[in-house]
Amino acid sequence: MDSFLKLLRLQVMKSLVAALLCVFVLDATSPAEETLSLKELISKVRPSVVTIRVQGRDGENLGIGTGFIIDEQGLVATNFHVINEGRRFSVETFDGDKLKVLAVEASDRTSDLALIRVAFPGGIDLPALPLAKAVDPEQGTRVAAFGNPLGFKDSVVDGIVSAVREVQGRSMIQLAMPIEPGNSGGPLVDRSGRVLGIINMKSAIDDNLGFAIPIGQLVSLRQSPNPVSIDRWVRLGKINSQTWSPIMGANWQQRGGLLSARGMGKGFGGRSLCLAKQKVPRLPFEVAVSVKLDDESGAAGLAFYSDGDNKHYGFYPSNGQLRLTCFKGPSVYSWEILQDVPSDHYLPQQWNRLRVRLDVDSIECYVNDHLVITSTDSQLTDGSVGLAKFRNTNPDFRGFAIGQDLKANPLSKATRDWFSKLDQRDLLPSEISDDELAELGKSSETAARELIRRAAQLEKETKQLRQLADEVKRAKVLAKLTRLFADDEVKGDRLLDATLLVAGLDNSEIDINHYHQRIDTMASEIRETLDDDADSDAKITALNSYLFLQNGFHGGRSEYYHPANSHLNRVIDDREGLPITLSILYMELGRRIGLTIKGVGLPGHFVVRHEPVDGEANQQLIDVYEGGKLMSLDDARLRVMQHAGRRVQASDLESQSDQQIVNRVLSNLMGIATRSEDLESMLRYLDASLAINPDAVDFRIMRAQLRGVTGRKSRGMADVDYLLKTDLTGIDIQRLMQLRSAIENH
Structure with a gap:
């Protein structure tokens, strides 16, 4: 329950992927040709991959990462966080040879990249990997990642490029493959062995998603070296051992008044402590620090009443909540969450001041000087205080203090009055005077934090x-979709209306009547070319000529997954679309000139079938995406084998209903939204799917999850309640109750 957002996002993405693969049949293009087999690729790349081991203060192994050789004279690329500052590290080849580390040739903390200068015994040249051009890889490119996941050396995982997107202000390659600690710093290569990127992190959403830094950023770093000898490198950022005592691993560093922790700790959940050697005063006293997390799914904050080993309390943010815990031993079974609460006063991705007041019979926990937790727990009553971090987050700390009263200076009356006017809308922030600004500056940190909190709320x-x-706009569209499919009666324009309404989910300005008129006009122009007694063959020839020869309609190949290819209005305007949307247009025009044309949903590729009147030729499959090319049964068998890896089944060749066709259009749009993690678009398409199929259990569960994740709590619970009240077989009541509780308590 405490990690509701992360768990629900994980459930949503996994459920949606499963639905897209199992419930829907997606249109897809063929993969690009592979230059090398995976076995050949491994043989080529592995000699250039190195293992990097970071050493602790006493020479113990702190962690393992990966790098790869990019220059025969001894230049190794990796992530900055793999080597970090203040610790010695070793580099060894895939067959165990140690490489002498000479220097860190270049490093960039922001881009998380580093170049290491090494020397091979005997001066032998090292096998360097070729770098790809500094351009973003295409979606769907097959790739392989090399590294040491979870400490297992020389591992390889195969996958594809899902997208190139911005993550925390940086351009990153999103990967459909599992990434684990130890993969970091390894090469991401295409099937010819060229390096496309550097493995950087796993996704917090799904275990089968990862990210890599595009190779162009490494090329830029290489062009601007800032070398530091290895002897000097291990002294950079070294923590002051006279005032701090790190325990349970991780890499604690100090730069001026800023402390940071990097890497996983050795305690369960990646726990690591950094205890202050300062003497603890008599009760009552307080301990405080300001902390900033780079990853809100992790945790970091204050530790107190520590025995210098595994026993201590902790107060820290975790997954956006504020948590008080008691650790009574080294295992997860000795860990007790005392309280876990939300607070509007906590500011994600910002500096937050944590403060704990300890008295004989109470523990009070504050965030930004607002009381969030009070506890009378007394399992631990004495010990050191300091800092704690958990999991993969890399927190920064500043302003650590121990004292009798560490409350921040309160806002002055003049500042409180100014905020009161702001609340009452008596003034605008832009109307602040110089005197008022100077007054706010007297309590700058507190006042600025309050302004940030209000901005976040707004x-x-x-x-x-x-x-x-947006929901109000699409409510009318959904009502029309519901009416269209309220009964099974065949309605002449139902497919056209429904497909245009689906396009209207993303563009509420669509004029449906206009596109009716456009199609009627197109059909009229085709009829003008036909003789009065034209047979079906003549009509199909005229239809093909009009669409593909005279007006240039074609399959959208260069931007296959662009949403416009699934919007019928854009297909008509741009003369470009997917197999299914081009087929819908073909069927609508065919119906208007006297042809009976049905949609056929082959796995991965939508086609149509002409069903002639009695006495004419046999039924014929037509591939509209390929310009109206006739498709034989053998062609259909081959297409099914290529896409689904099985023989064609009778159901593959059946005519699809209007409902099935519209569902398939929605599935294509859902696939695009899922790949880009566009939750609002995913909700739109689920709304439409449920307007057409109100009893679709999987869709309603997915919508409940998405509504919970996006803050629509009451309607998420309403979806669950609908299923609980509906007599449907196969529903896991206990799981639904758990989902409802999770949404309600978020």
């Missing part, structure tokens, strides 16, 4: 209002 409210505006 941004949240603005987002909710925009969401609501």
Whole structure:
């Protein structure tokens, strides 16, 4: 329950992927040709991959990462966080030969990249990997990642490029493959062995998603070296051992008044402590620090009443909540969560001041000087205080203090009055005077934090209002979709109307009547070329000529997964689309000139079938995506074998209903939204799917999860309640109750 957002996002993505693969049949293109087999690729790349081991203060192994050789004279690329500052590290080849580390040739903490200068015994040249051009790889490119995941040396994992997107302000390659600690710093290569990127991190959403830094960023770093000898490197950022005592691993560093922790600790959950050697005063006293997390799914904050080993309390943010815990031993079974609460006063991705007041019979926990937890737990009553971090987050700390009263200076009356006017909308932030600004500056940190908190709240409210505006716009569209499929009666324009309404989910300005008129006009122009007694063959020839020869309609290959290819209005305007949307247009025009044309949903490729009147030729499959090319049964068998890896089944060749066709259009749009993690678009398409299929259990569960994740708590619970009240077989009642509870308590 405490990690609701992360767990629900994980459930949502896994459920949606499963639905897209199992419930829907997606249109897909063939993969690009592979230059090398995986076995050949491993043989080529592995000699250039190295293992990097980071040593602790006493020479113990702190962690393992990966690097790869990019220059025959001894230049190794890796992530900055693999080597970090203040620790010695070793580099060894895949067959165990040690490489002498000479220097860190270049490093960039922000881009998380480093270049290491090494020397091979005997001066032998090292096998360097070729770097790809500094351009983003195409979606769907087959790739392989080399590294040492979870300490297992020389591992290889195969996958594809899902997308190139911005992550925390950096351009990153999103990968459909499992990434684990130890993969970091390893090469991401294409099937010819060229390096496309550097493995950087695993996804917090799904175990089968990872990220890599594009190779262009490494090329830029190589062009701007800032060499530091290895002897000097191990002294950079070294923590002051006279004032701090790190325990349970991780790499604690100090730069001026800023402390940071990098890497996983040795305690369960990646726990690591850094205890202050300062004498603890008599009760009551307080301990405080400001902390900033780079990853809110991790945790970091204060530790107190520590025995210098595994026993201590902890107060820290975790997954956006504030948590008080008691650690009574080295294992997860000795860990007790005393309280875990939300707070509007905690600011994600910002500096937050944590403060704990300890008295004989109470523990009070504050965030940004607001009381969030009070506890009378007394399992531990004495010990050291300091800092703690957990999991993969890399926190920064500043302003650590121990004292009798560490409350921040309160806002002055003039500042409180200014905030009161702001609340009452008596003034705008832009109207602040110089004197008022100077007054706020007297308590700058507290006042600035309060302004950031209010800005975050307003941004949240603005987002909710925009969401609501979008939902209001599409409510009319969904009502029309529901009416269209309220009964099984065949309605002449139902498929056309429904497909245009689906496009209207993403563009509420679509004029459906206009596109009706466009199609009627197109059909009229085709009829003008036909004789009065034209047979079906003549009509198909005229239809093909009109669409593909005279007007240039074609399959959208260069931007196959662009949403416009699934929007019928854009297909008509741009003369480009997917197999299914081109087929819908073909069927609608065919119907208007007297042809009976049905949709056929082959796995991965939608085609149509002409069903002639009695006395004419046999039924014929037509591939509209390929310009109206006739498709034989052998062609269909081959297509099914290529896409589904099985023989064609009778159901593959059956005519699809309007409902099935519209569902398939929605599946294509859902696939695009899922790949880009566009939760709002995913919700739109689920709304439409449920308007057409109200009893679809999987869709309703997915929508409940998405509604919970996006803050639509009451409607998420309503979806669960609908399923609980509906007599449907195969529903796991206990799981639904757990989901409802998770949404309700978020």
